Amino acid sequence: MPSANHLTKYINVLKDIQRVLWQAAADDVPPRVFVYAELKRRLEHSQYLIRTGMIRLSESSKPSRTDIAYRVCKWLVEDNTHYVMFVQAFTNAADAMRRINIDPHTVSFAFSFDQRRWEAEALGDNPIRILHLNFYYIGAEPRIWDAVLKAILNPSSHERQLAENFVRTSEAQALLAVYADISPLRLHDVYNLSEMFDALNAQYFGGSVPKPLIAWTSRANYRKVGSYHFVSNMILISKILNDRRVPEFAVRFVLYHEMLHIVHGYYVQNGRHFAHTPEFLEDERKFEQYEEAERALRMIKKLTSEP
Ligand SMILES: [Zn+2]
The missing domain is CATH 3.30.2010.10 (Metalloproteases ("zincins"), catalytic domain)
Known part of the structure; x- marks a missing residue:
């Protein structure tokens, strides 16, 4: 009988995937293919457990960290273009850092799933030591990435408006909907x-x-x-x-x-x-x-x- 924490594992699964993809992007090599295959295998097993009623998803309006991790993992494998977009996002992040002479290896980078656009920390000579960027940025084009990094390094930058407005595009809202039911960042997007x-x-x-x-x-x-x-x-x-x-x-x-x-x-x-x-x-x-x-x-x- 699977325990209630079967889905809890997805928090770590998502963390591991991000770590592997970021490492590959920093090294500028394609990620190992087994990441996707392993995720798919895992999810098929979970979905079988859900179908047979052995695990139940929570129905509260505020998804837990487990729910969010599961939803994102499910989204990643349900359509190959989603996973490709996710992989590309890490490459875009690494490329944007290189453009401003930051070695991606010196940055701990991951996408986050909360109410913040980004959270960045500097350390000593490192202008960006840690960067957590909201998941809805994964579809952003290079100039948006540049704007985000410039806004982080210099909050009074002219690029800040461009970086911040991204959340109100239909693209970002569609990604926000993957993991957030109700969020101050979510729009009631009537027109796409x-x-x-x-x-x-x-x-x-x-x-x-x-x-x-x-x-x-x-x-x-x-x-x-x-x-x-x-x-x-x-x-x-x-x-x-x-x-x-x-x-x-x-x-x-x-x-x-x-x-x-x-x-x-x-x-x-x-x-x-x-x-x-x-x-x-x-x-x-x-x-x-x-x-x-x-x-x-x-x-x-x-x-x-x-x-
Ligand atoms: Zn006009």
């Missing part, structure tokens, strides 16, 4: 901005627009429902639009508008930035539901600006 971007890109731009970071704002911005930041290559959409009462075409229109900023760029005259050129506005009108979207947004701004 990442998928919306891909669909708009295919429909209006032949897929030619390079994908920026797309996140919801942290504060409710009523006057400015969207913005594009050229320097950090980031689109921010006001979180007031992340609401079922807002029609989807209105959100699509705001995102489309911000995409046009990427395509059209801006020019500077007398120290002022101009982006809404006649050509820009002409392209904006090509949006299928232009009139309805304009009307809906005017209404939303009017409704939300009244106390």
